[in-house]
Amino acid sequence: MTLNGVKSPPTPHRITLCTENQEDKPKVKVEVKNFQKPTIAPKARRKLNNNRLHILEEPLAGNNHKLTDYFPVRRSVRKTKTTVLEEKQRCLEKALRNNVEDGLKICYFEDKGRGVVAEKPFSKGEFVVEYSGDLIDIPEAKKREEMYAMDQNTGCYMYYFKHNNQQYCIDATPESDRLGRLVNHSRNGNLQTRTISVDGKPRLVLIAKENIQIGEEILYDYGDRSKESLKHHPWLAN
């Protein structure tokens, strides 16, 4: 067959080659057709291996609506709102499990003692620090509070909160290397508290309420407005 392309006068011998070639022609044609439409070529080849796919392509004839008539084609790989939220949640859980407290430092203030200052900017909604301590129930909290009340020097580190309709308390009274317990109070602070379940246990996190700049002290509202507390801690009114 390769001889066929050679330009030389036809001989009887060549003629036989030619007829052979003619027999082959339909086969060659199919191949050519495939090459003309490179996009279908791999499918067409697969069709030979797999009859079922062959059936699939036939009634394309257009008596069926297409899914693209109903659903928009997404050009970019944008994530849906739920996946974004899920990812955020997972990120937060990971930070909590690893006790992440990045971008913060302890500062000493003349008037109120220790406080925590941002060393990197935090954007609104970002996790800043966990209020970590012992997670205890209310009766236990009452017991501990009575104990702490005996010593005038202990500060107030008991955080009461509700999670899934149940009251809890985080007691961060004992000195630790965690920063959450050192964040000071302000009625209009730049953080807000949120509870979140990690591995079945409620955790208390402080989230940026607004964009926080480097060097800004981080503050949140302790939420205690009771007369008794105000009498002992007048700064709660600030």
Place this chain on the structure above:
Amino acid sequence: MFEARLVSCAVFKKVLEAIKELLNEASFDCSESGIQLQAMDISHVSLVSLMLKSNGFDKYRCDRNITMGMNLASMSKIFKCANNDDTVTIKAQDDADIVTFMFESKKQEKISDYEMKLMNLDQEHLGIPETDFSCVIKMPSAEFARICRDLSQFGESLVISCTKEGVRFSTNGDIGNANIKIAQTSNFDKEEESVTIDLQEPVTLTFACQYLNHFTKATPLSPQVQLSMSDNVPLVVEYVIPDLGHIRYYLAPKIEEDEN
């Protein structure tokens, strides 16, 4: 680095069986949340959406989101080499052009590795809006598979009409017509055998049988199937993969004769 491990390879085999007739190749999108796949068949009439959640795997690690384009016929060849009770581990490096499937036999005496070349697939992703469906039917998956198989002998299209009395599947062709009616039944002992219909308003839609028959290849994955329908939107056929995720098929309705 991506690594996912399943103690039982059987479920992965079933997943492959459930998609390989509709799709020649597909992109597996791996992220921290799990492995996702969304792809339309060649004709763009149906779509497969698969979700295997990361917490359903026995081990799962995905440092960076990766998309692995795989030829499903090749993948199924590889999985044919594994026994149902083998443990499978799927591994890939970030930016890799190959994926490794490792099968370990139950007694750990045999370990097989298969490396497969990945493909660069330029696939269109569809944004699927959340829809409140007019009716949601839950029924035994084997029953649904049987209905589709039986009725597809008579005609090319299957009419599904759902009213508060029940669901009617019907078809007609050259030899005549066929009807199957399913009523709601509650079976508290065996929940997977009950038929429930959650109906806001009656719906009647027509679909091509052959696609439904492809969907029912997912039957071994789940004892129940859920069909969600509304006027003028694609049918959703969902199989829940216990503890692992789900596979959803979307099917555009047939064009009614009076539409032309």
